[in-house]
Amino acid sequence: MTAQQLILASLSLPAVAAACIGLAGRRPNLRESVTLAASSALLVAVLALAQAVLAGERPRLRLFEVMPGLEIAFEVEPLGLLFALVASGLWVVSSVYSIGYMRGNGEAHQTRFYACFALALAAAVAIAFSANAFTLFLFYEALTLVTYPLVTHHGDAEARRGGRIYLTVLIGTSIVLLLPALVFTWQAAGTTDFQPGGILRDKLDPIALAALLALYMFGIGKAALMPFHRWLPAAMVAPAPVSALLHAVAVVKAGVFSVVKVIVYLFGVDVLDNVSMQWLVAIAGFTIIAASVVALGADNLKRRLAYSTVSQLAYIVLAAALLAPLSIIGAVLHIASHALGKITLFFAAGSIYTAAHKTEVSQLDGIGRRMPWTMGAFAIGALSMIGLPPAAGFISKWYMLSGAMEQAHWAAVAVIIASTLLNAAYFLPIVYRAFFRPLAAGAAHVAHGEAPLPIVAALLITAAATLALFFLPEMPLALAREVIGAR
C-alpha cells in the first residue's frame, strides 16, 4: 500500500468498524471480534506509516475543500505519528480490557459503547494526522461529541450532570476561544497549515501574537489548563475503559498534542521567542501544583487519578511553553509515557471496581494481597507518574527538567520538583495501604480474588510497556527529536 492509502486506511478503519459494530450488535462475540480486528489492523497501518515517517517521508492526503482556502487534509509528521501510535496501540489493549470490564460488570448498551469508542478513535487519529488547524478543529469537536455518549453511558442523573459539564466546558472553550483564534489565524496568515517554523512569522505584532496564543491555550480545553479543567473530573462518571483510554489517552492527549502542535507548527518556536511566555508558564505551573493538591485530598480513586491527569497534562504545556529544545522533546515524550502510566492506573482502578466494587482510596487496605497483579501494575504506573526509574515517566521528566535548567528557568524547575514530591505523596500511600495495611475488618467476609483475565492481562501489558519504554525509548525519542529537528 502507498502511504496515502495507509492514511486513508487509518482514518476509515475505526469508522468502518463502528458501523460493523452497530450491525453486529445482536451477536456480542462477533461484535467484540470486530473491535479487536479493527484495532489490530489500525495499529499495523500506523506502524507501517511510522516506517515511512522515520525514513523521512511526510505522506500527505488531501480530501476536499470546505471553504475557499480551507481544506480537509492530512499529513503524517513525527508528532502526530507518535500520538497516533499511542492511541492505536492502547486501543488494542483497552479493547481486551473493555471486554472483561463490560461483561464483568454487566453493563448495558454495549453496542453503543463499542461503536462510540471506535468513532472516538477515528477522530483521534484524524486529529493526529491533521495537516492544518482547520481539519484539527473539525475532528477536535467531533471527538467531544462522540465521547459524550460514553461519558453519559449510565444515563442517570449523575451521568447527565457530568455530561453537561463535559460538553459545556469543551464545546464552550472551543467555540468561544478556539474558533475565533482559528479565524484570526486564517485572516492573518491566509492559511491554517501546520508548517515547520510556523505560519505567523512577520504577520502579527507581539501583543497580537500573545493574545492569539492565549486564545489557543485556553481554547484547547482538552488540555485541561486551569480554570478549564473541570470537565475531566466530571467525565469520570464514565465506565473505567472510557476513563482509561479516552480520558487518560485519546481525548486529553488530543488536547496537549494540539497545544504542542500550535506552538511548534503554527506559531513556530523562533517566533514565540519574542513573545512573553511567562504567563503561560505560570498558569501551567499553577495547574500542576493546584491539581496535585486537589488530588492529595481526593478519596475517590478515579477522582484522584483525574486530578493527577490535569497536573500531568500541565507538565506538557509547561514544557512546551519553555520553548527549549530539550523541554519540547520532554513534552513530546511525556505524551507517550504519561499515556502508558495513566492507562495502567485507570485499568487498575477499574479492575478493583470489577472485582471488589471499591471506589474509594480509604477502602483499599490490604487489597494488594488479594489482587497482587493489579496492585503491582498500579505501583509501576505510580512510579511513572512520580517520575522514578525504571518507569517511562522518568525519561520525559528528565528531559523537561533539563530543558528548564538549560533555560535557567528556576521557577519551572522548582515546580517540577515540588510536584514530584506531591505526586509521591498521593500515590505512594495507596501502594502502601494495598500491600502493608491489614485487610479492613468489614471487607474480610467478601471474598474476592483478581479481576477477570482480560482485565488483568490488559493492565499487565500496559505496565510492562511502561517499563519497556524506560529501557527502549529509541523510537519515541527519535520521533521527538524530529519534531525539534524539523524547525
Add this chain to the structure above:
Amino acid sequence: MNLVAHLPILPVVVPLISAPIAVLSRRGSVAFVLATTASWAALALAVALWVQVGAEGTISYAIGNWPPPWGIEYRIDTLSAFVLVLVSGVAAIILPYCRRSIEAELPREQHYLFYAMFGLCLAGLLGIVATGDAFNIFVFVEISALASYALIALGRDRRALVASYQYLIMGTIGATFLVIGIGLLYLMTGTLNLADMRQRLADVSDMRPVLTALAFITAGMSLKLALFPLHQWLPNAYSHAPSAVSAFLAGTATKVSVYVLLRFYYSVFGAGLVSDLGLREVLLVLSLAAMFAASALAIFQTDLKKLLAYSSVAQIGYITLGLSFESVAGLTASIVHLFNHGITKAGLFMLVGGAVLVMGGSDMSRLAGLGRAMPLTSFGIVLGGLSLIGVPGTAGFISKWSLIVAALERNQWWLVFAIALSSLLALAYVWRFVEAAYLREPAQPREGGREAPPSMLISAWILVAASIYFGLDSSLTLGSAMAGAQSLLGAAP
C-alpha cells in the same frame, strides 16, 4: 412560443395555476399530485434560471412585452436565483412529506384546499423573489401571507386559530407599512420599477419622504421577518400550524422577507442611505438582542416546536447581524445563513412533525426516550441541532465562520465573542432535546408504530443530509452568497 424566453416567470406561474385547478378537482389526491408536480417543476425551472444567470448574468423579462419601466419587469440576478432555488427546493422536498402528514392531521375534505393554499403560498414567495417591481412585491407578499394565514389556521389544535389571527394582524400591519413605503417611493420617483427607482432616487435621496419610506419598509419587513422584538407572532404560528406548514414557513417565509429587505436596502436605497438613517446600529442592537434573548427563551420552552420557533428568531438575528456590517463579508454571511438555516430548520420541523405523529405531541415529556423509540428521527434532530449550534462539519458552521470573518474584518472582537457565546445558548437548547431523547426514560409505555412513515422520514432526512453536505462542501452556497453580496454592494454608489 419559446418557453426558454419565459423562464423567469414560469416558476411563479406554474404553482399559481396549480392552485385553482386543485380547487376545481375537489380531490385530495389530485391536488397532491398537482402541487407536488408544480413544486418540482418550479425547482427545475429555478435551477435552470440559476444556471442561466451564472452563465449569462442578470436576466430581465418584460411581462406582456411591455418594456420596463412601464411594464412589469421580472429580474433574476444571482441573489434572486439563489433564493428561488432555496424556496422551491424546500417546497419540492416538503410536498411528498405532506401526504402522510396531512392525512394524519387534517380531515379528508380539507386536503385539496390545503394543497391549493400551499401552491398559492409557494407562488407568492417565488413571485416576491422573481419580480423587479415594487408594487408586484407587495401583491405577492399579500398572496403568500393570506395563503399562510389559512395554512396555519388548519392546525388541528384550536389554538392554531388564535395563532393565525395573531399572525394575520401582525402580518397585515407589516404589509401595510410596506405598501406605505412603496407608495412614498412612487410619490417621489414616479416609478415602481426597482432599477428605475434607484436611478431616480439619486436626485431626491435626501428628501424626507424617501427617508420615511425607508423607515416604513424597514419596520414592515422587520415584522414579517420576525426581527426581535417584533417576533411575537412567530412562536405560536410555528408551533400550532400543521407540521408541514411549520416546516415550509420556517424554511422559506422569513427568509424571503429578509430577501425583500436586502433588495430594498441595496438595490433601491443604496448602502449610504441605510447608514445615514442609523439603521445599521438599530439592526446590530436588535440582532444581538435576538441572538441572546430568543435563545435564552428557547432554553426554557417545554415544547420542542416552540423551542425550535424561538431558535428561529435567534437565528434570524444572525442573518440581520450580517446585514448590519454592510460589507461584502457581512452580506455573504447573511445570505449563506439564510440558505443554511432555511434547510436546517425546515428539516428539523419535518422530523419533529414525524415525532408528533407517532408520540402524540411535541412536549419534551412526551419525547422522553425518543432516541430508543424513533432512532432515525431522533438522530436526525440531533444532527440538525448540531447545525443550529454551528458545529464544524455542518452548514451552520459555514454561516458562523463567515459571520466571524465579517466581524473580524471590522476588528470588532467583542462581536466575535458575542457570536460565539450565543452559540453556547444554542448548545443549551439543543441539549435539552438530547437529554430528553437519550437520557430520560419515557413517562408512559409508548403506543403506536415505530418510526414515522418512510415518505416523511426520507424527505426530512434529505434536508438533514443537505445541511451536513453544505457544511462539508460550501462552494455552491458560499460561492452564490458571495456573488449575490458582491452584486448587491457593487450596485451601490
